[in-house]
Amino acid sequence: MIAVKNLKKQYKEAVVLDVDSLEIPKGECFGLVGNNGAGKTTLFRIMLDLVRPTQGEVTIEGYQVNQTEEWKKFTGAYLDEHMLLSYLTPDEYFQTLRKIYGMSEADLELHLEKFTELFNDEVRGKKKYIRDLSKGNLKKVGIAAALLGKPEVVFLDEPFENLDPSSQIRLKKLILKEKEESRITFLISSHDLNHVTEICDRIVLLEKGKIIRDLHEKSEMMSELEAYFTG
């Protein structure tokens, strides 16, 4: 389980995140939505110990993220391209991660095969550095890397952004399959209400740093969100 308690982030006088309590059970596909500046990325960054909260704590499987590194062993994330090594090609990058995770070549191949459709022959086997990839292809590399090493928890910040429509559909299928087969706890932020409601079991809506809806009922998610965003 992931638990957030009394979490606050303040930049000078501005409180950008204020979450009293949030619990995400193991295996849940958790969707996070909200308008620009609502605090989605800040919440993910604090949960991954990339930003220090002003107050409060986050635990992943009982490990307080800013007190121990244990949770990193089973957590994958792709928030933005800063998480990649831009001076490598995607193949070199995957090889580097393979060595870090102590995976065999065969296991890496097995993992990357799942991404064949999504990569669409534009990512592997090319002599292009990560820094020269298109935004969509960067995202594909980051997502494949986040899912490497059999993580139990995976954070994806706006995974559908910059992907062409075919890639969005392929990614959606891939996440659904992973969710079914591996029981990964996914935390996905998105501006795409259709995709996020389709794949997630639960959607939390942030407004000015606060949770204002916590939707569990699949049949009501879309109408509730549409009413909020059009209202």
Ligand SMILES: Nc1ncnc2c1ncn2[C@@H]1O[C@H](COP(=O)(O)OP(=O)(O)OP(=O)(O)O)[C@@H](O)[C@H]1O
């Ligand atoms: N380093 C910082 N200094 C000051 N303010 C910051 C800093 N980082 C984030 N903020 C502010 O925190 C608020 C939340 O930003 P955040 O990026 O978390 O929102 P978001 O929901 O991810 O937005 P978007 O949908 O545009 O990606 C914004 O008002 C942003 O300007």
